[in-house]
Amino acid sequence: MTQKDIAVQVRGLVKHFGETRALDGVDLDVREGTVLGVLGPNGAGKTTLVRVLSTLIRPDAGTARVAGYDVLSQPRALRRVIGLTGQYASVDEKLSGRENLYMIGRLLDLSRKNARHRADEMLERFSLTDAAGRPAGQYSGGMRRRLDLAASMIGRPAVLYLDEPTTGLDPRTRNEVWGEVQRMVAEGSTVLLTTQYMEEAEQLAHELTVVDRGRVIAGGRVDELKAKVGGRTLQIRPADPAELPRMAEAVARAGLDGIAGATPDEAEGVVNVPIVSDMQLTAVLGMLAERGFLIAGISTHLPSLDEVFLAVTGQKASSAPAPHDRTDALQEAAA
Ligand SMILES: Nc1ncnc2c1ncn2[C@@H]1O[C@H](COP(=O)(O)OP(=O)(O)OP(=O)(O)O)[C@@H](O)[C@H]1O
Numbered sequence: 001m002t003q004k005d006i007a008v009q010v011r012g013l014v015k016h017f018g019e020t021r022a023l024d025g026v027d028l029d030v031r032e033g034t035v036l037g038v039l040g041p042n043g044a045g046k047t048t049l050v051r052v053l054s055t056l057i058r059p060d061a062g063t064a065r066v067a068g069y070d071v072l073s074q075p076r077a078l079r080r081v082i083g084l085t086g087q088y089a090s091v092d093e094k095l096s097g098r099e100n101l102y103m104i105g106r107l108l109d110l111s112r113k114n115a116r117h118r119a120d121e122m123l124e125r126f127s128l129t130d131a132a133g134r135p136a137g138q139y140s141g142g143m144r145r146r147l148d149l150a151a152s153m154i155g156r157p158a159v160l161y162l163d164e165p166t167t168g169l170d171p172r173t174r175n176e177v178w179g180e181v182q183r184m185v186a187e188g189s190t191v192l193l194t195t196q197y198m199e200e201a202e203q204l205a206h207e208l209t210v211v212d213r214g215r216v217i218a219g220g221r222v223d224e225l226k227a228k229v230g231g232r233t234l235q236i237r238p239a240d241p242a243e244l245p246r247m248a249e250a251v252a253r254a255g256l257d258g259i260a261g262a263t264p265d266e267a268e269g270v271v272n273v274p275i276v277s278d279m280q281l282t283a284v285l286g287m288l289a290e291r292g293f294l295i296a297g298i299s300t301h302l303p304s305l306d307e308v309f310l311a312v313t314g315q316k317a318s319s320a321p322a323p324h325d326r327t328d329a330l331q332e333a334a335a
């Protein structure tokens with residue numbers, strides 16, 4: 001991979017807030033024209049990362065380049081090529097939705113005509129046309145979020161940061177946002193997206209980075225991560241659903257190497273067997289055939305991203321926040 005293909009390059013990034021190591025040596029790359037999903041529990045450092053990459057705060061150590069610009073030495077140039085939707089809405093409450101977008105377009109050096117045109121286009125895309133003339137202060141939470149997203153996309157940024165873009169949105173609006181993100185990527189943007197929703201990561205991200213306590217603890221393509229956690233579920237469908245309990249028991253008691261158990265799922269009409277190898281798969285099916293079970297279908301499933309997340313973040317001995325983190329969380333909640 002050449003340097004040129006990398007839109008966002010982060011090496012050894014460190015950021016402290018007092019005792020808290022919000023970023024503790026983060027490395028990551030986002031390839032041009034792709035979406036990197038950054039997953040992590042509360043307080044993992046996701047927003048801090050986005051803020052460093054947006055030049056809103058300075059790192060204590062490490063380097064970060066965005067579209068070739070260095071966050072520390074070229075902040076102005078860098079800001080011109082990025083779009084940001086922060087975790088908390090940042091629209092001007094006194095201005096209407098249309099005025100907010102127009103103003104941002106003008107700040108980005110669009111002509112009056114282009115700024116107007118682009119504002120209307122984004123209002124339309126985010127279903128805000130009807131509310132366009134109302135002050136943003138009167139918008140619902142979901143409407144503000146959509147206005148914020150529209151604002152971050154108005155200048156067709158080369159690199160777009162979305163910090164939990166769909167938290168608090170209803171399912172229909174969430175789908176709308178996903179569609180717009182995909183459209184931006186199709187038009188050539190690179191996206192760094194933080195999210196708590198595994199479904200969102202599955203939908204949008206080409207690659208994932210899991211962070212916890214300021215460190216990258218796992219990364220790769222979605223299927224790679226799933227494979228890394230290890231294990232699949234073998235689902236066996238007996239021709240006769242009445243055979244389910246007997247089949248499950250046969251698998252569980254056969255004493256096959258590494259097969260610890262089997263669970264009948266009456267609703268789905270299958271027996272679920274956790275396996276880790278093709279050899280086990282073959283052994284289970286061979287044993288069932290030998291014992292005269294008639295099998296109507298089989299399939300194997302990788303773990304869900306939820307299971308992956310639990311596996312990689314849950315392996316930390318204490319997942320409870322450290323005392324100072326808890327204070328921060330309380331302060332945040334009180335704010
Ligand atoms: N301005 C600040 N001052 C002090 N501590 C901070 C500040 N910003 C972040 N932190 C702390 O840094 C750590 C990382 O916070 P950050 O907001 O980056 O997490 P996050 O992954 O975005 O979490 P969430 O999922 O809750 O949004 C937390 O312990 C947080 O309390």
Ligand SMILES: [Mg+2]
Pocket residue numbers: 046047048087163
């Ligand atoms: Mg955050």
